[in-house]
Amino acid sequence: MNAKKRILILYTGGTIGMVPGREGYIPDSSSFRQVLRSIPDLHHPDMAEWELEQFSPLLDSSDITVREWNKIGRVIARDYDRYDGFVVLHGTDTMAYSASALSFMLENLSKPVVFTGAQIPLCQLRSDGRDNLINAMAIAASGKVHEVCLYFHGVLLRGNRATKYSSDQFAAFDSPNAPHLADVGIQIGYHESALRAPCQGPLRLTEFEEIPIGVLKVFPGIQFDLFASIMTERLRGVVLETFGAGNIPSYGHALLPIIEKAYRSGTIITVCSQCPQGTVSLGAYAVSKPLRDVGAVNGRDMTTEAAVTKLYYLFSRHLTKEEIKEQMSRDLRGELTL
């Protein structure tokens, strides 16, 4: 008989373990272990062995910062040899950012790190947390997955391709530019060709530094001069959420001086699209040419979540500006289609 797999459940906070408070749902550190004890499937003979580690304090994921990403990364690196896989319970609001961040932070991964959570807390009727947790555990123990991923309501997604697209449906996440890694029904149907192979070599953790990074979403009528004051040399990287295939307004040449200022200040400009599906193609339309002319990085089909966390990662590795630009447009962890 094969030895049972060992999984570490890391509870960071989020709806899955929240309880109703006077001002709305809040995380509760005292009851979560007891809640897990009361789920029969977690004690089923076919369930992997597991241990629980809780963050202190537990957070609504709106409060997650670079510090918590580092904390998750440090726990996984510390216990990497003790467990076969890791399930990270996390609030849904910023789960896609955290899954992206960890995908970059953990280099040479050969074990699964599965993020999941819930739209309704485990302590409430009709919670989706139990199914999400039990399936995430099965995936973490399957031996099939060797990357950071996100499981939610029947779909397993690459962490750095996932995005939250519903605030009130159980099916809250998708990866519009990448195939599902698995679809879960009676069987867990893994899509072998979409899964990353296990990496060789020792795990390497790059902790993130608190780099000043911005995201600027363009919209019709945007008054670019309002943003000139933030485009200083303090801003190390900016993700521009542009229209369609990488287009920006050209009226009055308003944006160009600001983009040029950012460029002269050494800010790395990465161009992503406001469209959840499809890719940026700089130069396809005349209105995107100025971005190409100032050396903006073509973010192609990266999500904003992936672009932001990749900037954190590359800056934290103290690469040169040219190296960062080169790596931003390269596929490092399956986050971008070339």
Ligand code: ASP
């Ligand atoms: N506000 C919660 C959080 O992100 C929402 C959730 O978990 O679904 O922590």
